[in-house]
Amino acid sequence: MATxxxxxxxxxxxxxWSGGNVRAIRxxxxxxxxxxxxxxxxxxGSVRAxxxxxxxxxxVAVTGSEDGTARVWDLxxxxxxxxxxxxxxxxxxxxxTxxxxxxxVAVTGGTDHTARVWDLGTGKQIGVPxxxxxxxxxxxATxxxNDxxVAVTGSWDATIRLWDLGTGxxxCDPxxxxTDQVLxxATxxxxxxxVAVTGSxxxxxxxxxxxxxxxxxDPLIGHSHKVGAVATTIxxxxxVALTGGxxxxxxxxxxxxxxQLGDPxxxxxDExxxxxxxxxxxxxxxxxxxxxxxxxxxxxxxSLTARRRNAEPSDGHGxxxxxxATxMVDGRSVAVTGSGxxxxxxWDLAAGERxxxxxxxxxxxxxxxxxxxxxxxxVAVTGGxxxxxLxxxxxxxxIGEPLTDPDGPTIARAMAIxxxxxxxxxxxxxxxxxxxxVWDLATRAPIGGFPAGRRRGYADKVIAVTLGQxxxxxVAVTGxxxxxxxxxxxxTGKQIGxxxxxHDCSVRAxxxASVEGRPIVVIGSDDKTARTADLTTGQxIGEPLxxxxxxxxTxxxxxxxxxxVAVTGSWDATxxxxxxxxxxxxxxxxxxxxxxxxxxxxxDGRLAVGFGTELAILAFR
Numbered sequence: 001m002a003t004x005x006x007x008x009x010x011x012x013x014x015x016x017w018s019g020g021n022v023r024a025i026r027x028x029x030x031x032x033x034x035x036x037x038x039x040x041x042x043x044x045g046s047v048r049a050x051x052x053x054x055x056x057x058x059x060v061a062v063t064g065s066e067d068g069t070a071r072v073w074d075l076x077x078x079x080x081x082x083x084x085x086x087x088x089x090x091x092x093x094x095x096x097t098x099x100x101x102x103x104x105v106a107v108t109g110g111t112d113h114t115a116r117v118w119d120l121g122t123g124k125q126i127g128v129p130x131x132x133x134x135x136x137x138x139x140x141a142t143x144x145x146n147d148x149x150v151a152v153t154g155s156w157d158a159t160i161r162l163w164d165l166g167t168g169x170x171x172c173d174p175x176x177x178x179t180d181q182v183l184x185x186a187t188x189x190x191x192x193x194x195v196a197v198t199g200s201x202x203x204x205x206x207x208x209x210x211x212x213x214x215x216x217x218d219p220l221i222g223h224s225h226k227v228g229a230v231a232t233t234i235x236x237x238x239x240v241a242l243t244g245g246x247x248x249x250x251x252x253x254x255x256x257x258x259x260q261l262g263d264p265x266x267x268x269x270d271e272x273x274x275x276x277x278x279x280x281x282x283x284x285x286x287x288x289x290x291x292x293x294x295x296x297x298x299x300x301x302x303s304l305t306a307r308r309r310n311a312e313p314s315d316g317h318g319x320x321x322x323x324x325a326t327x328m329v330d331g332r333s334v335a336v337t338g339s340g341x342x343x344x345x346x347w348d349l350a351a352g353e354r355x356x357x358x359x360x361x362x363x364x365x366x367x368x369x370x371x372x373x374x375x376x377x378x379v380a381v382t383g384g385x386x387x388x389x390l391x392x393x394x395x396x397x398x399i400g401e402p403l404t405d406p407d408g409p410t411i412a413r414a415m416a417i418x419x420x421x422x423x424x425x426x427x428x429x430x431x432x433x434x435x436x437x438v439w440d441l442a443t444r445a446p447i448g449g450f451p452a453g454r455r456r457g458y459a460d461k462v463i464a465v466t467l468g469q470x471x472x473x474x475v476a477v478t479g480x481x482x483x484x485x486x487x488x489x490x491x492t493g494k495q496i497g498x499x500x501x502x503h504d505c506s507v508r509a510x511x512x513a514s515v516e517g518r519p520i521v522v523i524g525s526d527d528k529t530a531r532t533a534d535l536t537t538g539q540x541i542g543e544p545l546x547x548x549x550x551x552x553x554t555x556x557x558x559x560x561x562x563x564x565v566a567v568t569g570s571w572d573a574t575x576x577x578x579x580x581x582x583x584x585x586x587x588x589x590x591x592x593x594x595x596x597x598x599x600x601x602x603x604d605g606r607l608a609v610g611f612g613t614e615l616a617i618l619a620f621r
Contacts, residue, residue: 001289001299003030003278004052004059005340006075007409008364008385010278011036012287012299013061013075015047022046022292025063027075030280030287030301037078043067045091046292053097055081055104055120056481056506057463062106062120064092070108072120082123088112098142098149099571100165102505102526102551107151107165109137115153117165127168133157135181143187143194145171145210147549147572152196152210154182160198162210172213178202180226188232188239189612190216190255192593197241197255199227205243207255217258222251225271228291233277234613235284235304237316242286244272248296250288252304265302270294277304279319279341317341319365321610326602327371329378329393333604336380336393337615338366344382346396349602349617356396362386370415374422374442381424381441383412388424390441403444407434415441416467418474423490425465425476427452436462438476438490450476450488450495468512470496470519470535477521477535479507485523487535497538513557515564515580522566522580524552530568532580542583548572558601560620567607569596575609577620590618 001014010030015022016039023046024039045066052061052075059075069084070092090111097106097120105126109115114129115137130151139154142165149165159174160182175196184199187210194210204219205227225246232241232255239255249264250272265288273291277284284304290296305318319340326335326349333349336359344359344366359382368383371393378393387402387410404410405426413436414425422441428434435449452462464479467490474490484499485507505526512521512535519535529544530552550572557566557580564580575590594612602608607618 001274001276001287002050002052002061003276003287004061004075005365006036006059010280010364011075012276012278013052014050014274014289014299015063015292023065025050025061025073028299030278030285040073040078040080042071042080042084043069048091048093049095049108051095051097051106053104053120056461060104060120062095062097064095064108064110066091068092068110070095070106070118072106072123085118085123085125087116087125087129088114093136093138094140096140096142096151098151098165099551100149102528105165107140107142109140109153111136113137113155115140115151115163117151117168130163130168130170132161132170132174133159138181138183139185139198141185141187141196143196143210144550144572145194149550150210152185152187154185154198156181158182158200160185160196160208162213175208175213177206177215177219178204183226183228184230186230186232186241188241188255189593190239192591195255197230197232199230199243201226203227203245205230205241205253207241207258220253220258220260222260222264223247223249229272229275229288231275231277231286233284233304237613240304242275242277244275244288246271248272250275250286250302252286267300268296268298270296284318317343317345317613320597320613321615322365322367322597323369324598324600324608324610324615325369325371325380326600326608327373327378327380327393328603333602333606334371334393335600335602335608335615335617336369336371336382337598337610338369338382339613340365342366342384344369344380344391346380346393347615349606349608352617359389359391359396361389361398361402368412368415370417370422370424372417372422374417374420379422381415381422383415383424383426385409385411388412388415388426388439388441400444403439403441405437414465414467414476418467418469419472421474423447423467423474425467427462435493436465436476438474448489448491448493450478450490450493464507464510466510466512466521468519468521468535475535477510477512479510479523481506483507485510485521485533487538500533500538500540508551508553509555511555511557513564513580520557520580522555522557522568524555524568526551528552528570530555530566530578532566532583541580545576545578545583545585547576547585547589548574554597554599556599556601558605560601560605565601567599567601569599569609571595573611575599575607577607592616
């Protein structure tokens with residue numbers, strides 16, 4: 001089983017019985033429990049493994065089967081992508097996904113004792129098979145260790161091995177400690193260090209420090225039968241593992257202390273064959289499934305927060321912080337955060353405390369936020385896959401009804417205050433065929449639009465959008481899969497000038513700013529660099545900003561101590577600050593314990609960083 005977010009809703013993906021076999025893959029809405037679309041059919045043998053990822057901003061599933069192939073599925077269109085990936089000499093038993101050098105890859109393990117790495121964009125195998133295990137490779141997970149992506153494989157030979165996904169070389173000696181077959185592997189970050197959690201036929205789970213290759217504490221003992229399923233998540237700000245056992249129970253463990261949290265989850269009448277985690281309506285949940293080889297073929301969902309004993313109410317988000325904006329309200333600096341838990345929150349940055357209640361109402365992830373003063377009134381706007389919502393930052397109350405497009409989905413792409421006007425850009429989704437629309441949120445009316453890229457193929461699909469001002473007119477800046485950045489008149493929808501210089505990969509993030517009176521754009525790319533360009537001339541400013549070891553997924557710009565700066569955040573879990581004028585990095589890289597999803601510069605010259613479920617505020621000195 002695996003989980004994903006499809007069109008703003010949390011879903012579970014997994015094989016299910018169909019005509020006496022498990023060759024069909026089905027998808028369920030975790031809020032309603034209803035099946036989404038038709039089953040995905042194509043494998044000629046039972047499906048043994050499922051993983052999910054995002055490719056070209058579209059959710060995909062990767063499945064491994066007894067037919068010896070792995071396949072990639074578009075979870076929006078419910079279609080297979082490309083041809084089957086064939087190479088294993090036997091069943092494909094395990095699969096995981098990762099991002100390597102800006103491309104989504106899958107790692108598969110099989111009965112031929114090997115693991116293999118696949119480029120999901122081309123469907124081709126990368127390098128040679130990862131060989132070393134002496135028995136079936138039944139578990140695979142991925143992580144980042146010492147700034148490099150790695151695969152963690154578990155085998156019936158009772159060992160765990162680490163592989164550098166960039167080179168295909170085994171990283172260290174096998175991790176040994178289990179006394180029987182390793183059946184499950186998951187990874188997490190604990191106190192800033194990458195760890196693996198493994199389940200075994202020896203009835204235990206173990207935590208491993210992936211930096212040292214040593215066990216992190218004693219084995220997790222509690223199951224009375226094999227531990228065949230493992231998943232990790234964050235509950236109330238702490239990393240936890242969920243283990244499913246042959247004893248029909250699922251148990252939750254604190255990965256910091258190694259202690260079991262609460263009583264076992266009981267209800268299955270036979271062994272638990274799969275465990276997955278998700279956030280549904282802002283609540284962290286576990287999904288458990290009966291094993292295919294057993295008699296219990298049900299899937300059950302469990303609220304993880306309800307099981308915490310003596311837990312204090314948390315002001316924090318229950319999902320990843322994916323957007324942040326800052327503003328001044330009544331003389332104090334505040335931040336507005338948007339999260340995968342479906343809420344937005346307002347924070348007093350001086351006190352480090354939440355202001356008022358959560359901004360609730362969205363039906364899925366809040367992935368765009370903006371804040372500022374309009375007509376003397378401090379406001380925020382939040383956007384997801386469902387609507388745009390306006391809020392009074394003084395009271396935390398909604399302003400009017402949500403804004404939705406009568407022609408279909410209203411997916412937020414960008415919001416900003418431009419010359420005192422609160423503007424937003426929305427799209428109708430990849431299959432709508434509609435251009436992006438620009439809205440004046442004061443009048444709640446569209447004022448223009450511009451193309452969103454081709455409807456199918458996605459070679460020029462717009463990934464990143466920001467709003468700004470050029471020569472007194474509102475403009476939109478877009479970054480796309482075609483590796484270009486383009487400038488559009490937000491009112492007329494006409495492109496301004498030629499595309500800005502090509503990147504080596506897709507453009508992932510864009511932000512605008514004013515430097516010494518001239519408008520500029522900061523650009524983050526899948527090629528691990530950031531760049532700055534003059535919007536008036538379309539020319540690059542200086543050399544690319546290099547240093548990140550993974551995709552630059554979020555950028556911001558602002559003024560600190562009177563000098564203009566660019567801020568870049570990356571999938572490598574670091575943030576870097578750059579002097580826009582000189583192109584020099586300011587200070588050392590800032591390392592965080594989880595992937596950085598959002599950055600902003602506050603009005604008083606501090607740095608706001610959203611990482612994992614947390615928001616950090618840093619002062620320059």
